[in-house]
């Protein structure tokens with residue numbers, strides 16, 4: 001099937017069959033399903049590179065999964081996946097490829113036979129050249145005793161990936177400089193970060209795909225002003241640019257730049273030079289392992305039959321939860337303090353990719369798309385919002401994530417941590433009877449469980465690639481463009497209009513609410 005001619009999932013007979021299947025068991029109970037089928041855990045779980053996933057506590061059974069796989073085939077998922085890897089312009093609204101897997105394709109020994117294709121060879125060479133240059137630079141920074149602090153200035157995809165990964169892989173970062181992240185336009189963040197730094201010992205990474213993002217340019221200008229005001233010399237040595245708009249970075253005064261390409265979406269860019277902060281934190285070898293883990297997952301996604309293909313099976317589960325069962329949100333609960341920023345990273349990955357209301361042809365969708373993704377690390381979340389997950393009126397699938405091995409030497413923590421993840425998933429499912437009501441847990445609340453043996457650069461790479469492909473799978477069946485983000489533009493344009501109005505107090509033509517608030521705020525912004 002030509003990937004451009006694929007039907008939308010709700011236009012297929014397989015979709016109708018799927019909804020009939022669901023309608024036939026409106027009161028699906030996971031506990032009863034386990035009792036009926038001793039093989040349920042084995043059927044609804046599987047291994048993949050670097051991790052193991054179990055979704056047997058979801059409100060799904062093997063028959064529904066088989067129908068979902070038939071739906072995926074009817075929707076040309078495999079052709080669409082192959083088009084993604086072939087560098088076809090799958091980002092149709094921008095006329096671009098989405099070739100982030102190429103960023104982790106090894107120089108030799110690709111695990112995907114015949115890929116990268118000869119047609120991709122020039123791009124692959126450019127990727128490898130930049131990678132080598134960036135890793136050599138990262139090693140030089142790590143070896144420079146005078147460079148004690150690195151500040152990554154970027155936002156969205158130019159912040160969330162490296163920020164999350166540096167924190168997750170802190171155990172690998174001991175030998176490197178301290179790495180800080182500044183993203184917010186709120187000057188408090190930059191001011192607080194700069195307060196503890198010395199200009200001659202600080203390296204600023206200005207990361208922006210477009211090099212037009214207001215927050216990043218404002219922070220970069222303020223950082224340079226601070227650097228000069230503090231007596232810093234040699235801006236060229238202390239400011240590095242990572243961007244697809246190398247000329248714009250030069251115009252800012254940055255000499256050292258690392259480029260990437262318009263076919264790398266911001267939220268898919270941690271594998272490119274956008275990951276420089278991570279490479280500085282964990283070193284070249286660690287960064288190569290991070291890429292290798294992702295490549296292993298790419299190979300799995302490309303080659304495993306759909307029945308044993310983890311991104312496909314989880315992406316289809318997501319579609320089932322959202323569109324058949326109607327769950328509007330998913331909680332992500334990583335039981336690892338280092339993964340504290342994983343929910344925020346996944347919010348951009350999933351909600352910016354699949355929070356869409358029209359299909360590739362611009363027609364309004366009839367099915368709901370991306371759920372709201374949110375979460376906090378465990379066990380913290382248990383003491384905050386798990387009350388609602390267990391006893392609230394909404395059913396919210398929870399995705400638990402646990403790591404078998406701990407990297408600290410403290411006794412008495414890790415078994416308790418992992419047991420808590422297991423206990424929460426079990427409590428959600430089994431529930432508890434209480435005729436009095438307040439201590440009643442209805443149970444049958446769905447969850448999935450991802451298990452890593454260890455949190456390493458390689459396993460983190462595989463985990464993130466799993467999520468990327470899973471988001472692609474549901475987006476593919478919805479028939480949307482998972483690689484654009486037009487929905488962020490209107491607010492940016494309006495902010496450009498409102499900034500001078502805060503200073504002038506001019507509310508001409510504004511809606512009454514905005515005008516009313518500007519009336520209250522303008523006195524604080526009057527030009528001095």
Ligand SMILES: O=P(O)(O)OC[C@H]1O[C@H](O)[C@H](O)[C@@H](O)[C@@H]1O
Nearest residue numbers: 156157158208209210213266488
């Ligand atoms: O890297 P930049 O061009 O500065 O963009 C930073 C971020 O801002 C945009 O508005 C998009 O919402 C994000 O997808 C992007 O990652």
